[in-house]
Amino acid sequence: xxxxxxxLARERQxxxxxxxxxxxxxxxxxxxxAGAAAACPPPMPGPAALAIFAADHGVHAQGVTxxxxxxxxxxxxxxxxxxAVANAFAAQVGATVTVVDVGVxxxxxxxxxxxxxxxxxxxxDLSRGPAMTADQAVAAVEAGITVGLxxxxxxxxxxxxxxxxxxxxxxSAALICAFTGSDPERxxxxxxxxxxxxxxxxxxxxxxxxxxxxxxxxxxxxVDPVRVxxxxxxxxxxxxxxxxxxxxxxxxxxxxxxxIAGAAALAAAALAPDCVGYCVAxxxxxxxxxAVALRHLGLRPxxxxxxxxxxxxxxxxxYPLVGAAARVLREVATFDSAGVTDK
Amino acid sequence: xxxxxxxLARERQxxxxxxxxxxxxxxxxxxxxAGAAAACPPPMPGPAALAIFAADHGVHAQGVTxxxxxxxxxxxxxxxxxxAVANAFAAQVGATVTVVDVGVxxxxxxxxxxxxxxxxxxxxDLSRGPAMTADQAVAAVEAGITVGLxxxxxxxxxxxxxxxxxxxxxxSAALICAFTGSDPERxxxxxxxxxxxxxxxxxxxxxxxxxxxxxxxxxxxxVDPVRVxxxxxxxxxxxxxxxxxxxxxxxxxxxxxxxIAGAAALAAAALAPDCVGYCVAxxxxxxxxxAVALRHLGLRPxxxxxxxxxxxxxxxxxYPLVGAAARVLREVATFDSAGVTDK
Numbered sequence: 001x002x003x004x005x006x007x008l009a010r011e012r013q014x015x016x017x018x019x020x021x022x023x024x025x026x027x028x029x030x031x032x033x034a035g036a037a038a039a040c041p042p043p044m045p046g047p048a049a050l051a052i053f054a055a056d057h058g059v060h061a062q063g064v065t066x067x068x069x070x071x072x073x074x075x076x077x078x079x080x081x082x083x084a085v086a087n088a089f090a091a092q093v094g095a096t097v098t099v100v101d102v103g104v105x106x107x108x109x110x111x112x113x114x115x116x117x118x119x120x121x122x123x124x125d126l127s128r129g130p131a132m133t134a135d136q137a138v139a140a141v142e143a144g145i146t147v148g149l150x151x152x153x154x155x156x157x158x159x160x161x162x163x164x165x166x167x168x169x170x171x172s173a174a175l176i177c178a179f180t181g182s183d184p185e186r187x188x189x190x191x192x193x194x195x196x197x198x199x200x201x202x203x204x205x206x207x208x209x210x211x212x213x214x215x216x217x218x219x220x221x222x223v224d225p226v227r228v229x230x231x232x233x234x235x236x237x238x239x240x241x242x243x244x245x246x247x248x249x250x251x252x253x254x255x256x257x258x259x260i261a262g263a264a265a266l267a268a269a270a271l272a273p274d275c276v277g278y279c280v281a282x283x284x285x286x287x288x289x290x291a292v293a294l295r296h297l298g299l300r301p302x303x304x305x306x307x308x309x310x311x312x313x314x315x316x317x318x319y320p321l322v323g324a325a326a327r328v329l330r331e332v333a334t335f336d337s338a339g340v341t342d343k
Numbered sequence: 344x345x346x347x348x349x350x351l352a353r354e355r356q357x358x359x360x361x362x363x364x365x366x367x368x369x370x371x372x373x374x375x376x377a378g379a380a381a382a383c384p385p386p387m388p389g390p391a392a393l394a395i396f397a398a399d400h401g402v403h404a405q406g407v408t409x410x411x412x413x414x415x416x417x418x419x420x421x422x423x424x425x426x427a428v429a430n431a432f433a434a435q436v437g438a439t440v441t442v443v444d445v446g447v448x449x450x451x452x453x454x455x456x457x458x459x460x461x462x463x464x465x466x467x468d469l470s471r472g473p474a475m476t477a478d479q480a481v482a483a484v485e486a487g488i489t490v491g492l493x494x495x496x497x498x499x500x501x502x503x504x505x506x507x508x509x510x511x512x513x514x515s516a517a518l519i520c521a522f523t524g525s526d527p528e529r530x531x532x533x534x535x536x537x538x539x540x541x542x543x544x545x546x547x548x549x550x551x552x553x554x555x556x557x558x559x560x561x562x563x564x565x566v567d568p569v570r571v572x573x574x575x576x577x578x579x580x581x582x583x584x585x586x587x588x589x590x591x592x593x594x595x596x597x598x599x600x601x602x603i604a605g606a607a608a609l610a611a612a613a614l615a616p617d618c619v620g621y622c623v624a625x626x627x628x629x630x631x632x633x634a635v636a637l638r639h640l641g642l643r644p645x646x647x648x649x650x651x652x653x654x655x656x657x658x659x660x661x662y663p664l665v666g667a668a669a670r671v672l673r674e675v676a677t678f679d680s681a682g683v684t685d686k
Contacts, residue, residue, distance in 0.1 A: 083676030
């Protein structure tokens with residue numbers, strides 16, 4: 001991100017016809033958008049393109065969720081038919097929806113809006129060994145990069161992350177522990193709905209995954225992000241990490257959705273720390289690991305409504321707020337130009 | 344609000360293709376919209392019409408703000424010229440902006456978008472006696488009702504409250520204390536920017552206002568809302584209270600902005616408790632009294648970004664979230680219709 005444009009944006013915020021600082025967090029978002037575009041005022045962050053990366057998880061076998069694995073493929077069909085919450089929210093904010101199969105454990109018929117980049121039919125069980133090979137993880141990162149660059153080439157001015165993958169909050173918790181050194185107890189949540197016994201089992205699965213894959217001990221030194229992704233990540237996590245890198249390389253902001261995106265952004269940040277400057281935290285989900293990830297990334301979320309759905313829904317809700325932050329720098333009069341007395 | 348439509352909406356939320364409860368606060372908003380319209384699914388809450396009620400305050404003489412009083416009229420001109428943050432946010436979400444002069448202490452030239460309902464050239468100093476006569480308070484409530492009914496008659500499907508009035512966070516704090524029994528120390532904040540000494544002075548002014556007007560002692564019995572508005576309110580507070588009543592009478596949702604709207608909504612709720620069912624709390628401002636007011640009203644805010652600007656900016660930012668809540672009930676497929684396996 002461009003430090004000069006950020007300084008200009010900060011200085012401009014204080015000359016606009018509003019008390020200094022009175023737009024709170026949105027002032028920081030405006031500065032971030034200016035830094036991403038290396039321009040003040042920044043361009044409007046749009047049009048918006050949501051990519052929902054879908055994949056399955058071998059750890060599903062450990063009973064970490066009450067939902068059957070087949071729901072991943074069924075929800076892909078629901079996205080393509082326009083019937084999911086992500087579709088409704090995308091319609092609300094004027095975003096396009098692209099669904100990317102990076103690892104669904106079923107054959108998906110070709111359909112408009114579906115990009116097939118299947119790398120495997122789901123991952124292996126991360127609680128018994130690495131979820132993927134290093135080659136698979138790299139291929140998934142590359143798939144995410146390609147999808148991101150493609151959307152920007154077709155005109156997108158803002159990328160939004162989405163995900164679908166039954167059991168993927170378990171992989172997210174493991175990634176967050178590996179990258180931040182957090183304990184599984186603190187980073188693991190109920191996801192889309194396990195009970196107390198299920199949560200305890202899930203914490204145990206995450207702990208075992210870290211042990212089996214040699215990732216315990218609080219990330220004492222620099223970790224190899226591809227090794228971590230391969231060991232305890234999902235194909236959609238790796239792809240979202242690549243998608244974030246594509247946004248940064250294109251100087252386009254990327255709005256992160258929930259805990260899956262937060263875990264993926266940790267991997268992206270480990271690969272290329274500067275990419276965090278292009279990230280906006282769309283929301284904070286009800287998953288406790290998400291707050292851990294955002295704190296590690298230094299990002300403050302825009303929307304805090306106890307969402308725990310995924311799909312990109314939190315990123316979509318945040319998108320108009322990001323647009324509003326850009327408009328402040330682009331459209332609001334200064335004290336001088338409006339003839340308003342400064343205090 | 345209609346209990347049957349609310350029950351239908353609650354039941355429908357659980358059949359949609361998402362884990363039950365996974366949309367957090369937005370599920371409650373959807374239920375509220377169904378109740379307001381007495382229909383499930385509810386209509387889309389739009390088009391959106393923001394009314395910015397502008398007025399001046401005699402308590403300005405007590406040094407409760409670093410901003411000169413003339414800024415109220417200057418900002419009205421800025422709204423009408425399209426240069427304020429409220430204009431930028433209205434453009435972002437597709438809302439119309441109407442500015443209503445209910446008590447600016449200056450002659451405002453007629454202009455498109457300006458409704459003149461001036462009741463006085465500012466209020467009297469609430470720390471030395473009643474800010475208004477009862478007749479003035481009633482006239483301001485009526486002005487707000489008329490503006491609200493007018494906007495609905497011209498097609499608005501969602502009303503948004505806005506305000507402009509240098510020193511109006513002082514009157515808001517006094518109203519909140521009078522209606523909730525809160526202590527001035529807890530309900531008074533820095534507004535648009537007083538320092539620690541200024542804040543201490545402001546707390547003292549609020550305390551004196553309650554004493555002088557016989558409103559101390561924690562609202563032991565039912566208070567006469569018109570008497571409270573007249574004693575320590577502003578003309579814009581009274582008008583916003585009327586505006587809220589107009590929304591409820593029209594069965595249209597109203598998105599409350601910040602602490603000024605929160606204080607006004609307490610008055611509206613005291614006049615007609617059922618009107619709260621038509622209110623959505625757009626955001627929670629940095630002013631401590633706002634949280635006190637929202638708790639008393641039983642409303643959870645949608646946006647929490649440390650905004651402290653007023654003008655309707657928090658209501659405007661919340662508007663797309665309210666739209667998204669309606670779309671969930673209108674557009675999202677059920678497990679049955681989408682062929683997705685329920686857990």
